[in-house]
Every structure is written in C-alpha cells, then in structure tokens.
Amino acid sequence: MESYIYLDNAATTKMKPEVFAAMKPFFEEQYANPASAYGFAGKVNSFVDEARDEVADFLGAKSREIYFTGGGSESDNWALKGVAEANRKKGNHIITSKIEHHAILHTCEYLEENGWEVTYLDVDENGFVDLQQLEEAIRPETILISIMFANNEIGTIQPVKEIGRIAHEHNVLFHTDAVQAYGHVPIDVEELNIDLLSASGHKIYGPKGVGILYVRTGVKIHSFIHGGAQERGRRAGTSNVPGIVGFAKATKLAKEHMQEDGAKEEQLRDYFIAKVQEEIPFALLNGDPKRRLPNNISFCFQFIEGESLLMLLDQKKIYGSSGSACTSGSLDPSHVLLAIGRPHEIAHGSLRLTLSDETSKEELDVVAEELAQIVDRLRSMSPLYEDFMKKEKTA
DSSP states (O other): OOOOEEOBTTTOOOOOHHHHHHHTHHHHTSOSOTTSSSHHHHHHHHHHHHHHHHHHHHHTOOGGGEEEESOHHHHHHHHHHHHHHHTTTTOOEEEEETTSOHHHHHHHHHHHHTTOEEEEEOBOTTSOBOHHHHHHHOOTTEEEEEOOSBOTTTOBBOOHHHHHHHHHHTTOEEEEEOTTTBTTBOOOTTTTTOSEEEEEGGGTTSOSSOEEEEEOTTOOOOOSBOSSOTGGGTBOSOOOHHHHHHHHHHHHHHHHHHHHHHHHHHHHHHHHHHHHHHHSTTEEEOSOSSSBOTTEEEEEETTSOHHHHHHHHHHTTEEOBSSOGGGTTOOSOOHHHHHTTOOHHHHTTEEEEEOOTTOOHHHHHHHHHHHHHHHHHHHHTOHHHHHHHHHHHHO
16 A cells, blocks of 8 residues: 555554464464363353453453443443443433543433433533532432443543542443543552443454443443353353454553553654644644543644535645544534534634554654645635735734
C-alpha cells in the first residue's frame, strides 16, 4: 500500500505483529473447542484461562469477574440490559449522560420503550458531568449509573472515581464504558469504585470482534446469550479463542508500554493542538485541554463542512474522522458536540484525529500544513466566511 498517514486510531488500530503471532496457532494447531471434554480441548481452554488472568490482572480484578464478549457494543448492551432485568424488583431508573456512545444511548432508548426510566445528564463545555447534578438525579428506584470513562469523540476523561463513590454511597451500581480508555490510561476497578466495565480489543492494537465485560463479584446481572455454558453460563457461544488470546496479548503489551507510549502521544497531541491554534484561525478545541486521552485531538473549524474537510484530507491520504466511527455516515452533527454547546453550524465543521504509538512529529507537521491549506481553501468558497470577514473589517 502506498504511503498514507493514519490518524483514526479511536475508530480502530492496526494489529501488532506480536498479537497476530500469538493468535496464529489457535487457527492452525490449537483449534479445538475449549468447551469439549477431551485433553486437546482442555489444553486450549487453559490458554483461555491464562488470557482471563492477564486481563483481570490489568484491571485489578479477579479472573472470575472477566467475561469475554464480541466487542464493546455487546458489553455495553449486556451491562445495561442485564443489570436492568436482574434488578427490576429493586427499581427501574438508570442515569447516564448525553455524550455516551450510541451503544449506551440506544440501549437506554430500548429500555425506556420497555418500562425503564432514564435520566440523561448534561455536560459542561469540556464534556464533564456535574457531580452535584449526578447525585441529585439519584432516586430510591435508581439501580445503575452508566458514565463513560473517556469520550470517544472529544477525549475528555470523566472523574470516574468520584462517580463511583457517589453511586456506592447511594447503593447504586456503576458501569463505565472504557472502550477508549482501556490500555491507554491506568484503570484499577477497586480503586475507582467500578462495578461493571466494557472494553474492546481493536482499540489497543488487538483483534476486532472481541471484548470484555468486567462484572464485580456479587453484582446481579442476567445472562446475555442463552445456549451453552460458556463464560460461566452467562454468555453462550463457542469461545473465540484466537480473539481472546489476541485481546490478552494486546493487553499485556499495553501494560508494558502504556506509560512510555502515553507520554509520547501526549507530547505530540499538545504539539499539534498548539500548532493548529497558532496557524489556523477560528479553530476551536473540543474537550478539556489536559484531562483528555493522550492520543485524542478534536477541533471544530468554523465556516466549513467536516465532510468536505475529510474528503480533501483523504485525497492527500490523511485519514481522520468527523466524530465517532459508528456515526461517520450520518449527516447530522455530533450529539457530543451539541451537548458541549457547539452550535449546529460549528459542530458540522468537526475533525477528530487520534494518534498511535507509531505517529511521528514529521507526520503531524505534514498534516498541519495540509490542514491549514484545506481549511483556507474551503473558507475561500464559503459565503458565510466572506460575510463574516467583511463585518470584521468594518467593525
């Protein structure tokens, strides 16, 4: 493939060679179904157990609290539906935020259609939930709070520990969608008061189609897929052994390199943000400048359309997104950007760039230069920009 610059790692990452190598034997040699009764299968099952141990250790959890799933969206669905159904007699109220991933928001809509009540918390201009509003939203019938660890579009990292503390003080369970945060920032479920946590393999240089749901011991949750006895009877279906092994290997690599990679990405992130703010007028940074994922860059460029920006970047073989991957085909402005107060016309001009551990300063210099030229070109064709500049000159 010819040269390109890939800056859409929040959508998916390139699998690391070490992960692929760890998975390969389970396609060709160790291919037995781990649920079978003979020794060949038992050996394969031992690798699944080792993978579960690896993931549990990374989160400060117990192995029996880790359930392998088909990805982050499935884990989010299971957490909300499973807890709601299992705790129906206790209450029917759930609290979440307006900037959650659609795997949470659409699941909440489904639950509302089936008798549950949901409170959607506002966020401030940087994407943070208000802890006082959160506490005030809790009712006697509240059974679950689901607030994402870090936002997939603007990168803001929520005060997770405090949210969990508030939940536990009111005897409410706390779930966090950590799909973007897992492997990029330290997470200890005990220290952070987390009862349930979702994560996905392909966000950390691992395989697609595999994720985990952490469920704290003692949490009441219904089974999600009925059938066999896999995942201790809670998530039936033949185990995706290559995916599970790959997820664990990616987790191990993340644990080994997270501090070094995070520091590098944070430095490059801040370098690029400063460069854009200096060289491109009317560029608005989305999300908190510091309390954000180390690899996340999100801007709104006034007087342009994000779709046109992406297409012109694509022509230069620079790959980013205008928001989350799951909604990139939508013409509607990002619900996240609207929730932090961006007007529709500004939210339409968004760009999200997410770095990897392979991203270089030289690449970002190229992107910044091309981005400045493209924004200037698009604005030169914008009547809104022309009118604005005329008013500025006469003001």
